[in-house]
Amino acid sequence: MILGIVSPCYNESAVLPETARRLTQLLQELEAEGRVESGSFVLFVDDGSTDTTWPLIRRLYRENPYVLGLSLSANAGHQNALLAGLMTARGMADAVVSVDADLQDDLSVIARMVDLYAEGYEIVYGVRRSRRTDTPFKRGTALAFYRLMRALGVRSVYNHADFRLMGRRALDYLAEFKERNLFLRGIVPLLGYNTTCVYYDRHERFAGESKYPLRKMLNFAVDGITSFSVKPVRLIFFTGLLLLLLTAAAFVYVFYALFTGRAVAGWTSLMLSVWFLGSIVLLAIGVVGEYIGKIYVEVKERPRYHIDVLLTDRNGKSDFSPEEPPAPRPEAGA
Numbered sequence: 001m002i003l004g005i006v007s008p009c010y011n012e013s014a015v016l017p018e019t020a021r022r023l024t025q026l027l028q029e030l031e032a033e034g035r036v037e038s039g040s041f042v043l044f045v046d047d048g049s050t051d052t053t054w055p056l057i058r059r060l061y062r063e064n065p066y067v068l069g070l071s072l073s074a075n076a077g078h079q080n081a082l083l084a085g086l087m088t089a090r091g092m093a094d095a096v097v098s099v100d101a102d103l104q105d106d107l108s109v110i111a112r113m114v115d116l117y118a119e120g121y122e123i124v125y126g127v128r129r130s131r132r133t134d135t136p137f138k139r140g141t142a143l144a145f146y147r148l149m150r151a152l153g154v155r156s157v158y159n160h161a162d163f164r165l166m167g168r169r170a171l172d173y174l175a176e177f178k179e180r181n182l183f184l185r186g187i188v189p190l191l192g193y194n195t196t197c198v199y200y201d202r203h204e205r206f207a208g209e210s211k212y213p214l215r216k217m218l219n220f221a222v223d224g225i226t227s228f229s230v231k232p233v234r235l236i237f238f239t240g241l242l243l244l245l246l247t248a249a250a251f252v253y254v255f256y257a258l259f260t261g262r263a264v265a266g267w268t269s270l271m272l273s274v275w276f277l278g279s280i281v282l283l284a285i286g287v288v289g290e291y292i293g294k295i296y297v298e299v300k301e302r303p304r305y306h307i308d309v310l311l312t313d314r315n316g317k318s319d320f321s322p323e324e325p326p327a328p329r330p331e332a333g334a
Contacts, residue, residue, distance in 0.1 A: 003030065003040040003114060004093030006085035008078055009057070010047045012101045016056050019101045020044075024066045026107055035114050041092070043068045044101070045085040048075030061311045069311035076305040079182035082162055083174075084305045090171035092312070097165045099126075105163045106200035113165040113198055122170045122193035126163035129199045157197065160185065169193065180304055239280065 005023055009016065023042045030036040044067065046054040057069040070088055072081060082098055089096045095117050099105050105126060113124040162184060166174070173191050189195075 001036055001094040001114070001118070002092070003027070003036040004089035004096040005040075005042045005110070006045065006082065006089050006096055006098045007042065007101045008045045008047055008081040008085060008098075009049060009053050009101045010075070010078070010081070011049045011051045011053060013049075013052045013056050015102055016044070016053060016060070019103055020060050020064060020067055022103070022107055024064055026110060027066055030111060030114065035111065035118075040066070041068050041089075042066050043070060043085050043089050045081045046071045047078065047081035048072055058311065069309070070307060071309040073306045073308040077182075078162075079184055080305045082184065083182060084307060086166070086171055087175060088307075088310065090168055090175070093168070095165055095167045096171060097163075099163050100161075104202050105161075106202070109198045109200045110165075116196055116198070117165055117167060120194055121196045122167040123188065123191065123195040124165040125157050125160045125195065125197045127157060127197045127199050128159040128161075128202050157185070157189065160197075164188065167193075182304070239284075 005027070007019065007023070012019070020042065027036065027040050027042070031038060031040065044057045044060070046057055046069070054069075054071050057067070057071075060067040061069045070085060072084060076084070086096055086098060095114070097110055097113060099107070099110075109126060113126070116124045166188070170188075170191050170193055173193075174187065177187055
């Protein structure tokens with residue numbers, strides 16, 4: 001089998017040389033053991049970096065026969081950059097592993113993924129054994145997110161990010177999903193096929209800084225929830241129904257107090273009710289607005305990404321439509 005490794009990069013110049021070295025060494029070892037064929041490759045996807053990431057990828061491409069490069073015309077976001085790499089690599093490999101460039105995921109388990117693919121598994125998830133290296137805040141919010149996703153009926157793999165192996169059949173099926181609001185951790189489990197997991201311990205970043213601050217993590221969580229479940233909208237309906245029942249009960253009490261002479265002049269309860277109901281209304285409008293916003297984005301059918309430069313032919317550039325896979329890469333040294 002020919003193995004492709006796709007690694008999206010955004011301002012990763014500090015870690016990229018070490019990442020390329022380790023992935024190259026891994027492919028060499030797998031080739032020597034006969035577990036993958038010659039022609040296996042690493043595809044670095046530059047997601048509109050503002051540092052020297054792309055010039056570094058071009059240099060690695062010239063010097064390292066295992067390294068290929070893809071540059072997006074603008075920053076499209078991690079999920080779109082990853083999808084661009086997967087859709088490019090699917091026409092060049094039998095199976096593709098996606099892994100971030102920060103070296104936090106254990107690259108040694110890729111060999112186990114390859115073995116499981118050879119045993120007939122079409123999708124192999126890389127799953128963290130624990131979150132001991134995370135801060136208490138990140139550990140707690142991640143646990144709450146996965147539990148919320150499960151409660152909303154979203155199929156996802158607990159403690160799995162985007163470190164996975166996918167066979168060509170799975171990638172071809174993934175290409176049929178056309179939504180612009182991408183949440184691959186929720187889409188991939190929908191593909192079906194024979195799947196399994198490998199478990200590993202996550203490392204600290206080798207260099208550089210995290211590209212997922214709190215704001216991006218919150219946006220990612222909202223995208224994941226609203227892209228796969230309409231339960232928040234149903235929750236608004238049932239909340240409104242409950243409030244209607246409570247309001248009816250309150251009316252009964254008010255009239256009872258009025259006719260029995262127990263009514264007390266004051267505004268405290270009134271103000272609390274106004275603020276409470278106002279908050280519920282604003283929350284409901286916000287949730288519904290999220291769904292309307294997604295519909296707005298989807299119906300425009302804008303491209304999810306645009307490929308500026310593709311380095312696969314060893315001549316420096318290869319242009320093709322993003323909907324069409326590139327020609328297979330020639331053998332190293334050809």
